Amino acid sequence: MDRRKFLKSTAVLAGASMATSAISAKAQAMMDKDSDAYWQTIIDQYKVTGEFINLNAGHWGIMSEPVRKAFAEHTEFINMYSSHYVGHGRSADPTARNYNVERLEIIDMLAKKLGVRSDELIFTRGATESMQLLISGYNKINKGDTVLYADAAYYSMAAEMRHLEHFRGANVVQLTMPDPVDFQGSIDLFEQAIKSNPNTKLILLTHMANRTGVIIPVKEITAMARGYGVDVIVDMAHSWGQMDYDFVDQGVDFVGFNLHKWIGAPLGTGLMYIKKRRMLDIDPKSSKGAPGNDDINTRTQTGTMNLAAVMAVRDALHFVDDIGIKHIDKRFRALRHEWTKEFIDDDRVDILSPEDPRMHCGLTSFRINAHKDPRALGRQLLNDYKINTAPIPEYNGIRVAPGLYSSKADMRALAVAIKDIASKIA
Numbered sequence: 001m002d003r004r005k006f007l008k009s010t011a012v013l014a015g016a017s018m019a020t021s022a023i024s025a026k027a028q029a030m031m032d033k034d035s036d037a038y039w040q041t042i043i044d045q046y047k048v049t050g051e052f053i054n055l056n057a058g059h060w061g062i063m064s065e066p067v068r069k070a071f072a073e074h075t076e077f078i079n080m081y082s083s084h085y086v087g088h089g090r091s092a093d094p095t096a097r098n099y100n101v102e103r104l105e106i107i108d109m110l111a112k113k114l115g116v117r118s119d120e121l122i123f124t125r126g127a128t129e130s131m132q133l134l135i136s137g138y139n140k141i142n143k144g145d146t147v148l149y150a151d152a153a154y155y156s157m158a159a160e161m162r163h164l165e166h167f168r169g170a171n172v173v174q175l176t177m178p179d180p181v182d183f184q185g186s187i188d189l190f191e192q193a194i195k196s197n198p199n200t201k202l203i204l205l206t207h208m209a210n211r212t213g214v215i216i217p218v219k220e221i222t223a224m225a226r227g228y229g230v231d232v233i234v235d236m237a238h239s240w241g242q243m244d245y246d247f248v249d250q251g252v253d254f255v256g257f258n259l260h261k262w263i264g265a266p267l268g269t270g271l272m273y274i275k276k277r278r279m280l281d282i283d284p285k286s287s288k289g290a291p292g293n294d295d296i297n298t299r300t301q302t303g304t305m306n307l308a309a310v311m312a313v314r315d316a317l318h319f320v321d322d323i324g325i326k327h328i329d330k331r332f333r334a335l336r337h338e339w340t341k342e343f344i345d346d347d348r349v350d351i352l353s354p355e356d357p358r359m360h361c362g363l364t365s366f367r368i369n370a371h372k373d374p375r376a377l378g379r380q381l382l383n384d385y386k387i388n389t390a391p392i393p394e395y396n397g398i399r400v401a402p403g404l405y406s407s408k409a410d411m412r413a414l415a416v417a418i419k420d421i422a423s424k425i426a
């Protein structure tokens with residue numbers, strides 16, 4: 001086959017995999033998307049180990065088979081075409097595939113999904129990178145200004161906030177999230193802190209806390225903070241893709257996401273959002289552009305990325321959008337309910353995210369009060385019950401994060417294991 005024909009046929013192949021649906025359109029139209037029968041058709045599209053039940057989708061999400069296969073095809077394509085795909089291949093042959101064209105198409109898809117402008121989004125390699133760029137790049141802090149974050153923040157974002165003391169001369173204040181926390185309590189926490197620190201400039205918010213699954217009211221806290229002239233940077237690593245909310249309605253200006261947790265794209269894919277009119281408040285990276293430009297492409301400096309992984313974001317979006325976030329959100333709540341309902345009246349076990357539906361979704365932690373070693377408890381769940389979770393020493397707890405591949409039977413197995421362990425201690 002001549003080179004040009006091959007190039008085109010590869011594009012068709014990749015295009016076919018991009019269009020892969022979660023299930024056939026006909027079957028989809030006939031099924032109730034909140035039924036266990038429908039969800040079995042989704043579970044069937046994941047290849048997971050049979051050695052244990054994986055309830056640690058919070059670390060990263062497993063790719064569905066259509067996405068994994070598309071990623072493999074993209075990897076093969078990149079390996080064959082190499083820099084021709086990013087370089088002058090297209091200028092020599094206008095029909096050639098080109099990374100920048102395809103990258104921008106995927107950014108357009110993401111912008112549409114979020115309801116924002118395409119020039120407000122840029123790919124990164126994960127939420128950590130996005131958040132660190134935002135926190136370290138935020139240039140409105142003067143010496144002595146206060147910056148706030150709660151202990152619910154992910155450790156590397158908290159560390160980045162603490163660095164502001166050295167880099168910007170900020171007064172860094174860490175707040176303690178009440179335990180248990182309620183909706184108004186989480187707003188009051190930040191408002192009281194702003195009142196106690198009138199020179200507050202910036203707050204870091206974690207939409208869904210990774211250690212407990214607690215969701216805080218980002219919209220209300222952001223509006224409150226704005227009333228005091230305080231900016232907010234938001235970590236949405238666990239919320240976008242897991243729960244159903246209107247991003248634009250949150251009224252936020254600076255946000256870090258990843259795509260490899262709840263969107264189900266390959267590892268090493270993330271996203272950064274900066275509202276266009278706030279672009280100048282985040283410094284460009286030194287080698288990318290002079291201060292004063294408002295091009296989001298100058299706000300990262302990732303070097304060469306895993307292009308096949310970025311290309312597979314399109315496939316991941318097709319997969320989750322075919323299901324629909326409304327149904328994904330409902331499914332995760334149903335999976336959470338399937339095991340937490342067993343402990344509502346059980347004093348031996350605490351569920352660490354509130355029952356208030358505004359404050360939880362699928363990811364939720366628990367503690368067995370009499371068990372004082374969460375790492376040993378995690379090992380016990382894995383060794384004796386074949387259930388993989390994440391120990392959370394800070395809360396003497398265990399994090400339970402089901403994925404789209406999880407079944408209600410998995411969650412019941414967890415409940416049985418917790419009861420068994422609790423009864424052996426008592």
Ligand SMILES: Cc1ncc(COP(=O)(O)O)c(C=O)c1O
Nearest residue numbers: 126127128129154210235237258
């Ligand atoms: C709240 C939160 N933010 C950020 C991250 C980091 O995400 P990434 O792996 O995309 O860097 C995590 C990872 O678990 C997280 O839980």
